[in-house]
Amino acid sequence: DAKTTQPPSMDCAEGRAANLPCNHSTISGNEYVYWYRQIHSQGPQYIIHGLKNNETNEMASLIITEDRKSSTLILPHATLRDTAVYYCIVRGGAAGNKLTFGGGTRVLVKP
Amino acid sequence: DAGITQSPRHKVTETGTPVTLRCHQTENHRYMYWYRQDPGHGLRLIHYSYGVKDTDKGEVSDGYSVSRSKTEDFLLTLESATSSQTSVYFCAISATGGNVGNTEAFFGQGTRLTVV
Numbered sequence: 001d002a003k004t005t006q007p008p009s010m011d012c013a014e015g016r017a018a019n020l021p022c023n024h025s026t027i028s029g030n031e032y033v034y035w036y037r038q039i040h041s042q043g044p045q046y047i048i049h050g051l052k053n054n055e056t057n058e059m060a061s062l063i064i065t066e067d068r069k070s071s072t073l074i075l076p077h078a079t080l081r082d083t084a085v086y087y088c089i090v091r092g093g094a095a096g097n098k099l100t101f102g103g104g105t106r107v108l109v110k111p
Numbered sequence: 112d113a114g115i116t117q118s119p120r121h122k123v124t125e126t127g128t129p130v131t132l133r134c135h136q137t138e139n140h141r142y143m144y145w146y147r148q149d150p151g152h153g154l155r156l157i158h159y160s161y162g163v164k165d166t167d168k169g170e171v172s173d174g175y176s177v178s179r180s181k182t183e184d185f186l187l188t189l190e191s192a193t194s195s196q197t198s199v200y201f202c203a204i205s206a207t208g209g210n211v212g213n214t215e216a217f218f219g220q221g222t223r224l225t226v227v
Contacts, residue, residue, distance in 0.1 A: 032212045043221055049215060092210065093212065097214075097216075100156065101155070
């Protein structure tokens with residue numbers, strides 16, 4: 001399974017964009033990049049996923065580098081409710097449909 | 112929210128007793144998963160299912176068994192609970208898509224299990 005590397009924590013200011021990096025240098029051509037977040041002890045919440053093109057939905061944007069070895073999740077206008085642990089996950093390919101979680105990035109949005 | 116119900120939501124049990132957790136879905140999704148999460152850690156996959164009666168082990172399957180006799184239910188059993196199995200257990204579901212890995216997975220709200 002491709003592994004991901006994320007910073008353990010980061011702060012951002014309320015109302016500003018939050019840019020969360022993720023490295024996945026061993027990703028294979030048929031594996032997808034997924035982002036989930038977990039608020040307190042709730043079940044993880046799906047945010048967005050992509051293969052090689054940039055993706056945007058109502059929650060966030062996903063920017064994947066051309067070589068696919070890294071990606072950035074962008075929360076365009078962070079609110080206090082975005083405080084959570086954010087997980088970057090590589091899924092698909094030989095590993096099938098399993099989701100393998102790493103340590104994630106603990107994001108604290110400050111007023 | 113995706114139609115996933117975990118039961119019970121909270122349980123306290125004694126060491127050595129059997130425990131069964133249930134995950135019920137109303138989405139008719141093919142894939143179902145059981146994860147555990149311990150304080151300060153990410154989620155770890157216990158078992159997963161890719162169809163009725165089709166299951167496979169995850170990274171922390173020792174001490175756990177699963178069964179899936181119908182699409183909507185995925186049961187996780189601790190045959191003889193131990194204190195090390197005190198954890199929060201999450202169920203997830205996902206559909207099949209055109210390409211493997213191209214459909215999002217949705218998670219339940221978790222079951223908090225304490226083994227005393």
